[in-house]
Amino acid sequence: MQLPAELLFLKDVLQAPKLKYSKADWLLSDFQEPIWLYNFNYKKNKKLNWGVKLDDGSNLLSPQHADLLQGFKHWLIIATSAKRGTGSLTNAVKTQASAFNQVIRFIDYFLHNSSAYHLSKTGLAAITGDDLKLILDKIAANAITNESLFNWSENLSEYLIKLANSIDQSRLYDLLNDNPSLKIITPEQEDEGLLDIGLSDVPIVRAAIMHHGLYESRSRGLVPNSIVLSKEIYKNTVRLKSEAKHGFKILEVPREVSGQREFSMAPCSTREEKPEMSTTHFRYFKENLYSLGELHALDIPAPPVDSLIEIYNYQPSVNKLGRYRTLPSDLVFLAVRNAIEFHIEYGDEILDSYLSVARYCIQSGRTATRLEHETIVELVTPSLRELGVKRLGLTTRSPGTQPTDSRRLAQEEHFNALRSNQGLVELVAVYYGAVQTVVGALMARRQGELCDLIAGNCLDESKEWLLFQNRKSTSGVFGLRQTEARPIEPIAVEMIETIEKFQSKLINLGALEKHTNLFSVPPMSGEIRLSYSGQCTHHRNFDAFCDYFETPLNAEGQRYYIRQHQLRRFFSMLFFYSSSFGGLETLQWMLGHTDRKHVWHYITETTDGPVLRGAKAQYITEYLTHNGDDNYEELSCLIKAKFGTDDFHLVDSHELEDYIRSLLEDGEIEIEPEFFEDENGEQMRVIVKILDVE
Template sequence: MSLPPELDFLEVFFVDPYQAARSAEWLLSDFDANVWEYSFGFKEPKYIDWDVKLNDGSSLIDKKNKELLDGLKYFLTGSTHANTAPGPKLQWASELARAVHIVDFLLLNAEQFKLAQYGLAGLGRDKLKLILSEIGSSKDTAESIYGWSKRMSLYGLNLALKTSKIEIALAIAQWPELAIITPEQIDENTLDIPLELIPQVRAALHLKGLYRASREKGHTPNSVRLSNEIYRNTLRGRFEDKPVIKTLAVQNGDDFVREYPPIPVATGARDKMGDINFSEYRRTLYGLGGLHHLGVPAPSTEDLVSAKNFTIDTASAGRFRSLPSQVVFSAVRNSIEFYLKHGSKIVDGFCRTIMYCKKENIPLSKLTDQQFQKVVGEDLTSLGVEKLGISRRAVDTPYASELKGTKSEYFTKLRSNHGLIELVKILIGCTQVVTGALMGRRIGELRDLHANDCLDVSEQWLVFVNRKSTYNLFGARQVEVRPIEPIAVKMIKNLVRMQKILKRVGFISELQGLFASPSGKGNAVFTKTSVYSFNQNLDLFCDYFETQTNEDGKRYYIRQHQLRRFFAMLFFYSSSFGGLETLQWMLGHTDVKHVWHYLTESMDGATLRGAKAQFVAEALHCGDVASFESLAALLKARYGTEDFTIVDTEELEDYLSDLMEEGSLEIEPEFIEDDEGQRFKVVARVKQVAA
């Protein structure tokens, strides 16, 4: 049917389903092509090669497998057809990825499913449920879909058996670190390989050229090259990078990223796939039913309905662990003090160094320590600055030659201010802490901040993109503004000033993300604001200021999601140590209720609930039972004691959060106005307790 141009948009309702199934907006190739080229517009085109082996030795593209091949192709194109709203390309990419994962799982287990003999119609309800059970068994698709650890174990053992024992012994003698297995690697081992054989497997991988160097992770197996061998009969698995198997990582000397192991940032079991992801995979698998409309063999409708109703015990989403209030308050205080004392001179010294190298036409990697100390300025040398970077490579030395030294030496130098690059990253980390705590935004929203336009013209508002504002907006995110406290503005402007100077002298071509950081590789090139660089700045901050450690020798390494409740925590604590003056000043409100309304309007329920639970848990742990008598009685029945100082704070907090989620507990401020003015106290009301 031919429609006039002004009614083109109606064509979708007149398309033959068979023809529609043979196309997709992202598919750039002909449906019948043996190699598909596809793209979602925001990345380089990718490819799907359908020439893969099945369990009977035939290829999927052989004539005898035509029905199976078409069914799998229709399954992929149909995975994105349900979403026809404009601009859903990111969602399409996710939907296609899930469908490809399911196809890869079928291909990897083709023998078990007798795929070559019975095709997709041979997938009965038990096999469909088995597929879902395996997919939901791990939050990591490299494990649940591809069995990465198991298959890597088999590959590694087979390779070691095939490799000459003499060559293996010689490799270990030449590279002794191949034989070193750290206690952490033993604790985190996921391989089905006896520990005594790990050095031989490493040596065999090394001899085959399958290791690659990584600054952060040492020498690790090249998972893409390995995948190309292990997963040859898959569509995507053979091309995808896989997680580092830490047991096979080989470190050069005492390599490290943090001074201490990190205290976990989340509670709850998180090994299995979460409810939402599992539901999405189940929905995608159910899409095989669409093949019936095309006359292509598929699992029966009854079996698909049975699979659609199938559930497993998925992972608890867990909660983010709370930072003790004193850790957060100290971090904000240290950040502001560091900026006030050293912020300007760190930026001045760094820019002066860059300008000197530009003027003298000297690459930063060639700058000697003597030249650096002459140009960096007395303010910084008197502070302890000796080098451009502590872990910077020496001039004219290969990549692997680092000056980082041992862990003890490095962190002593870090806190003695020896490296300017490290101080710049710590300064950026300080700005991240203050901005993140004061604004309570998601890490993605902070990463999106740009030095060119993160502040409005009045410099009183922070301009950011709301990462949770895409619903019913055709994929476009809203730009929002929020008031920001003057000290944060000053810290932000200091970073903007640094980037403007670097741009003016030609060190960077344009202004970048606000929290873009210099690398420590010797050239100090500014890297984009990735999650890794953002968190690396926070890690340096925590090690520099030596944030609290626990009895297990682990340190609190701050993450942005833990800072989001800072304002609410400050509100609650202000009721007990000196009033709301500081908080009111920060927010520009003079009325206590106005401050509370601002918090409830600008903070999501989970974050606010977490702040309430943390405040009350810490108060009870510190012995303030009198303020929460009814709650204390309930807790006594649970813990068998009125002395909550012996109860773990995190356990108390989790229990209080559970009570609030089920509606059994309400924690709210109660406002009081008397001769002394307006004030409040935090009240915990026990409403009911589920049996």
């Protein structure tokens, strides 16, 4: 029936459901085609091949699986149609693309787990409410669906180990001998810990990847081709098998290897951090999973209605994110002190010495790595010469050596040489680590925000405010980060200005084009340039600083290597400890405030909730461990009920801190400063309020 023009708005309503959900603007192929072409305003059309094997070895395109195939296809179109129940018949292309991507994720999940769901026999009809809730639990726990739904890191680890075991081992050892870079594991790669592959097995696994030609060359080195690997690991999926996936540093073979650590690193989190899915995105995923129910209106087998009703108001049980392990407060206090003293005594001397070498190389046309050690000693300042500088760097190639010669000293020799100040570029790295420690501890910013700082553009005209781009906020329709300002203390300003002057002098020499990221540092290779201040460089500078000043080891013989996320609570910790040691004058000097309440107001206004809770929990944990339960008897009762002892030395400090933080997060306790007046003026003490005494 041809509708008159004034009734065309009823066309979609009156269409038969199967016909309505067999067409879409983005679908460029006939609904029945085995290969779909689709386009959501992309530059090129994309393809979906429905010819996938199921658990019994049969093909999804086989006639006996017509209902299952039709269900998958209709589901995609249903999800991308106008939102159900909203009364709207419009649907933005971006919204359609998002729904499409989510549903194709679900479809690939069912196909990849075909045997678990017996898809070849029962299709979608046997999927239970518990099955659907488990999927939602997975989705909510991790925003990266390649991990939450498809266990990318776990499956890749298993596949690569099997791949290495399937190859003649002599062939792999030949590859290792011919390509020694396959054996090198940098500190950053050691830290990653995302793959279930032992460090000792990494070189063999890399050799297996190389043997099969699965590496591709990138600017940073050799990187595994995730698409080729996916075609093997997820071969029985529609789209997942052809998608690029996030990589893993441990499998990469870097072009430039720099930095090493004296000891293995003390863990800095309870487990690997997972970016939990946002509430909004989870809601969309749940809506699109729930839309499976519309297949019933098309007389296509689907999960029972009761099962779908179970997930309508379902709230998933999400595991809490792994917590960052804290640094002992006395370690941080000492590190900040060492960093400030190092800056005052040697900061200018170190950077001026590097500039002297740079100037000589530019004027003479010589390469720094080709300078004799004696020339380096003559070029550095008298103070550094007396301090012990003997060469450009401990890992730089010496004049006359071949490119293939080893540049690394033995482990013990290297770090003895580091602490006796023999290498100039290592001293530069230690100095940058010192600046990172002070600026990072006193400003409590995220690492990315500090790495983004640009020399010459991160301080206001008064030199009293640090200007940074807030990585957790955006403004305007283009999602630009907001520029924010925070008060900055004079010693940090002095350190920043020292680096800014260093960059200005490099520009005058012609060694640097313009001011760049504040923490861009000369590379360990000895080249006269600056390396981009990304996470790897930032961590390397911290490592050099910690090995130079020999930060303590934990009970397992692992060194505490500082990371910025651990420094973010330092400022708040300093406030709490001022109640014990009377050192609030330092904070008042930093902020220009005159009383404790003003300082506390500043801290609560500028510090993230999780960071502040962490500082509170750490302070109380350390107080109880060192002083017993004086002043905190009610809290002690809770702890005794939890751990079965009131001897806090018998409780693991990390577990105790986690427990106190969980009490804060759940609203069972409050930890706040209490201000009062006595004969000496305004005073403060830290109190713990038990909100549910029972």
